[in-house]
Amino acid sequence: MNSWERAERLDADHLTDALYERTGVRLTVEGPCSGGQVGAAYVRWAHGRRSVLKWRPRTARSDLESGPLAVCEALRGAGYPCPATELTAQVGHAVVHVQELLPGAPIHLMDEDGLDQVLALNDLQAGALKAHPGVPSARLYLTRDGPGFCLHEPLRRHSRRTAELERRVRDVGARHPDVLRGDDALHLDFHPGNLLHVDGRITGVVDWDGAARGDRRLDLVTLRFGLHAPGRQSGPGVVERLDALLDALPADVLGPAWAHMSLRMTDWAVRHFTPDEVRHWLDLAERRLG
Incomplete structure (x- = not known):
């Protein structure tokens, strides 16, 4: 120990x-x-x-x-x-x-069948909170700091490249509300490490500490960033298929959601990981904020 x-x-x-x-x-x-x-x-x-x-x-x-x-x-x-x-x-x-304690182990390789199951779960999140008006909406923190995450100042100070990303995030925040409206259930940390499976069948979704109300498609953007994590593996065509789904989203959904995850993951990498990992997240973030 x-x-x-x-x-x-x-x-x-x-x-x-x-x-x-x-x-x-x-x-x-x-x-x-x-x-x-x-x-x-x-x-x-x-x-x-x-x-x-x-x-x-x-x-x-x-x-x-x-x-x-x-x-x-x-x-x-x-x-x-x-x-x-x-x-x-x-x-x-x-x-x-x-x-x-749910059965199963985290998904280490996301294949096509796993993505099908994830998308089906995401569909179940649609409108799930209509009868629960007291659940608060998830905030995106595009123009102000979140509570210990989504911090802006570390990006402003780290490098010219991260400072430019932070400026673009704020620009998105100036054009969109700080929440994605809706009555969908949101996990907000929807990545393969929180998806449990037994022999390829998803048996549980864990770590709901940040769960809130909003637009469930934010969780698909979170999943895309989760598949980009160092050491994470996905089967042939999985990332491309998810990218196509994201690119088909309305701009007023994809833009704020992508900006939120770009800020969140890059800020965390700046404060906790190596310069190489900061560049790793910037490479993804800039694909849709470039």
């Missing part, structure tokens, strides 16, 4: 103790979720069933329940493979919640 895993284990142990004090439910921590996902750990109930413990700092339980958890429940009612929420509690400034 490395130092990060030890720190994560201590956090999870502390939170399960606090959860026991508030609910009387005792959970045993097994360790961080695979992939090093921050804020999530595998836990086991007294009767042996395994689940996923998640926590969100500086969050009110009511906000989580009226936002991401409401999105998941609406989609589950339509047969969408979202994890069920099994337990939720406020622990200080954080919300701790326990979710169903």
